[in-house]
Amino acid sequence: MVSKKTSAATFTVPGLSLEIGHLVAAMLQGRLHALNDLQLTLKHAHWNVAGRDFIGVHEKLDPQIELVRAMVDETAERIATLGVSPNGLTGAIVRERDWDDYSVGRASTTEHLAALDLVYDGVVSSHREAITATGEIDPITEDMLIGQTAKLELFQWFMRAHLESNTGELKRADTHTEKTAAAKAKKK
Numbered sequence: 001m002v003s004k005k006t007s008a009a010t011f012t013v014p015g016l017s018l019e020i021g022h023l024v025a026a027m028l029q030g031r032l033h034a035l036n037d038l039q040l041t042l043k044h045a046h047w048n049v050a051g052r053d054f055i056g057v058h059e060k061l062d063p064q065i066e067l068v069r070a071m072v073d074e075t076a077e078r079i080a081t082l083g084v085s086p087n088g089l090t091g092a093i094v095r096e097r098d099w100d101d102y103s104v105g106r107a108s109t110t111e112h113l114a115a116l117d118l119v120y121d122g123v124v125s126s127h128r129e130a131i132t133a134t135g136e137i138d139p140i141t142e143d144m145l146i147g148q149t150a151k152l153e154l155f156q157w158f159m160r161a162h163l164e165s166n167t168g169e170l171k172r173a174d175t176h177t178e179k180t181a182a183a184k185a186k187k188k
Helices: 018-048 054-081 090-096 109-135 139-163 178-187
Strands: none
Touching (some): 018 054, 054 109, 054 139
């Protein structure tokens, strides 16, 4: 007898219909991909940051990486709790994401922080969309996402503190790609 493998169980958490539980898990799969990508991107920047303020930025990234990794685990475990198999494989991230790879290699602290600020814009915005989408149907998942978003926003503020002028302008203002954000921040 051959066993049938599936990525979704025939159950979910009590109080949610199977359809809603699996819908929430599918939304969380996108968050899992984003968080996995974010922790890899942060580690890449950690390894490739150079120049003035190197050690401060290099060491500032490690706690962020660890907390984002914890968010990855929390998100994957929530997906499993909802009765769906989480997919954390890199091939799935690349195949299913709607963003490009981080585009900055070895660069100054200011360049990386400007590019990472733009990355955080995307992750925080999409987390907020997921909060709205889950708010009416699964307050447990909504609560998890709210807590994660608060931490992500705090991390972004830490980066922006390095990029902000005394008049409140960001060095990467009005940019839409990591390379242009890095280039604009480098000029200022």
